[in-house]
Amino acid sequence: MTRVSRRRLLGTGALTAAGAVVSASAAPSAAARTAPATADVVIVGAGLSGLTAARDLVAAGRSVIVLEARDRPGGRVYGLPLGDGTTTEGGAEFIGPTQDRITALTRDMGVETFKTYNTGKNVYYRNGTRSLYETDGILGAVPPDWGVIDLQIALFKLGDMIKDVPVGEPWKAPKAEEWDAQTFYTWSRSNSLSSGARFLMDAFASSTLSMRSQEVSLLYLLHYAAAAGNESTPGTIDRLINTKDGAQESRFAGGPEQVPIRLAASLGDIVRYNAPVRSIVTGSGGVTVNADGITVSAERVVVAMSPAIAGRIDYSPALPASRAQLTQRYPMGSIAKFIGVYDTPFWRADGLTGQSIADSGAIDATFDNSPPDGSRGILMGFMNQANIRKLDGAPESEVRAAGLDSFRKLFGDKAAAPRATAIQRWDNETWSGGGPTGIAPPGALTAFGPALRAPCGPIHWAGTETSDYWTGYMDGAVRSGERVAKEVHAAL
Numbered sequence: 001m002t003r004v005s006r007r008r009l010l011g012t013g014a015l016t017a018a019g020a021v022v023s024a025s026a027a028p029s030a031a032a033r034t035a036p037a038t039a040d041v042v043i044v045g046a047g048l049s050g051l052t053a054a055r056d057l058v059a060a061g062r063s064v065i066v067l068e069a070r071d072r073p074g075g076r077v078y079g080l081p082l083g084d085g086t087t088t089e090g091g092a093e094f095i096g097p098t099q100d101r102i103t104a105l106t107r108d109m110g111v112e113t114f115k116t117y118n119t120g121k122n123v124y125y126r127n128g129t130r131s132l133y134e135t136d137g138i139l140g141a142v143p144p145d146w147g148v149i150d151l152q153i154a155l156f157k158l159g160d161m162i163k164d165v166p167v168g169e170p171w172k173a174p175k176a177e178e179w180d181a182q183t184f185y186t187w188s189r190s191n192s193l194s195s196g197a198r199f200l201m202d203a204f205a206s207s208t209l210s211m212r213s214q215e216v217s218l219l220y221l222l223h224y225a226a227a228a229g230n231e232s233t234p235g236t237i238d239r240l241i242n243t244k245d246g247a248q249e250s251r252f253a254g255g256p257e258q259v260p261i262r263l264a265a266s267l268g269d270i271v272r273y274n275a276p277v278r279s280i281v282t283g284s285g286g287v288t289v290n291a292d293g294i295t296v297s298a299e300r301v302v303v304a305m306s307p308a309i310a311g312r313i314d315y316s317p318a319l320p321a322s323r324a325q326l327t328q329r330y331p332m333g334s335i336a337k338f339i340g341v342y343d344t345p346f347w348r349a350d351g352l353t354g355q356s357i358a359d360s361g362a363i364d365a366t367f368d369n370s371p372p373d374g375s376r377g378i379l380m381g382f383m384n385q386a387n388i389r390k391l392d393g394a395p396e397s398e399v400r401a402a403g404l405d406s407f408r409k410l411f412g413d414k415a416a417a418p419r420a421t422a423i424q425r426w427d428n429e430t431w432s433g434g435g436p437t438g439i440a441p442p443g444a445l446t447a448f449g450p451a452l453r454a455p456c457g458p459i460h461w462a463g464t465e466t467s468d469y470w471t472g473y474m475d476g477a478v479r480s481g482e483r484v485a486k487e488v489h490a491a492l
């Protein structure tokens, strides 16, 4: 393969404020946007994974151009406008212990975090009955349903199985074939008797993956929990589901989108917006990446997004079947967030955290999204999996009515009368296709798992789905960007 000469790039390049060397033809004038540009590496996607990879490659002295389809950075990290000039978390929201890489990046970007409001009782709505429960007992965030002993036995078994799943390579687990041959649903039905335990296991799959337990490989779910830790702290289900000491422990002052926004700004004009990549052509001289308004030639390309969305790009020559077929078998979850804005977080005065779990209605879990000083109340409801699918195609007014009906059942009449509402429907987002993450149905990991990360010639893969620890989370996205930057730097 003829390599793009780095000396030639340096000879014609201009040093940006961020220290990135870009070729003269990559300067961001209107005329240049349509001209071919060159760089050592093209990164497709300015989500956390792509931006982290860009940061590290620039720091290593590589020239980089980032092509982003949207008009903003952050991808699944998004500040949802509330109509009054403020925003709330429309996508990713929480950060917790052992999420070391997003923690470090957040600190580097000068963004503060604060504890999720977690004082008082949670609401549990099941079989038409509303009850309240404490979350500081041994059950943590698990509501005390009738099936709780049954559930604890099942969780104990799951905890044992999780220990046998190698983080980052679940297909190498000794029982990988057996566990990948069944869904979490079939396992939970064979390992519990009570409807309460079964409902709570379904709720676990729904609240963490926004998928029905019928759709998720048992092996995938075990790995998701094994990955909820770091190199020195094994992952656990508790860390996934808990607020205190768990993945929902803290939020970001000013919103998590401040992290990608500041990171993208620090990279300067090497990040190009409104540039959806349509095709990637591999030739003897490297790769040619064709986006709307810009074509970039480079030695290597990093595709930094979920496998399902990466599968929409046209690759020439065609990708190896293992990778191409992986992208057909890694669907995104179905999810929306429904927001109510109130003068005060009135549920706090009622002794409630604002957190809930429900078995019916359009919303199956809620959180208190109010600002850190509690100067107004913001209630966030997850419309997960089947709930949002039922509302697919429904007008906004219908989704709003369904959301408010759920809020009323969970938090009373005041909750049904917000001064403003907002809705973020991820399934309708062209450049995300759902959320929070791509998941593996039965059979996918054992047959195609290694293709998640394995480069295809000069094409490398990033995105939270490729991460070992905290796959599915912002931390996983950052880890994947750091991993791919090392991989590409070594290959150049």
Ligand SMILES: Cc1cc2nc3c(=O)[nH]c(=O)nc-3n(C[C@H](O)[C@H](O)[C@H](O)COP(=O)(O)OP(=O)(O)OC[C@H]3O[C@@H](n4cnc5c(N)ncnc54)[C@H](O)[C@@H]3O)c2cc1C
Binding pocket: 044, 045, 046, 047, 048, 049, 050, 067, 068, 069, 070, 073, 074, 075, 076, 077, 090, 091, 092, 093, 094, 095, 275, 276, 277, 278, 304, 305, 306, 309, 313, 335, 336, 337, 426, 431, 432, 434, 435, 436, 437, 462, 463, 464, 465, 472, 473, 474, 475, 476, 477
């Ligand atoms: C509702 C919701 C709640 C969540 N809650 C949390 C949470 O509380 N905590 C947490 O840690 N994580 C959470 N997540 C998950 C988190 O948002 C993701 O794990 C993370 O942001 C993924 O980053 P990424 O870079 O891998 O992918 P993305 O953010 O998807 O970035 C991919 C980028 O590629 C762009 N793109 C796609 N196709 C093209 C193309 N053809 N050409 C150019 N650009 C393209 C996209 O526009 C996007 O900007 C949540 C996600 C959602 C949706």
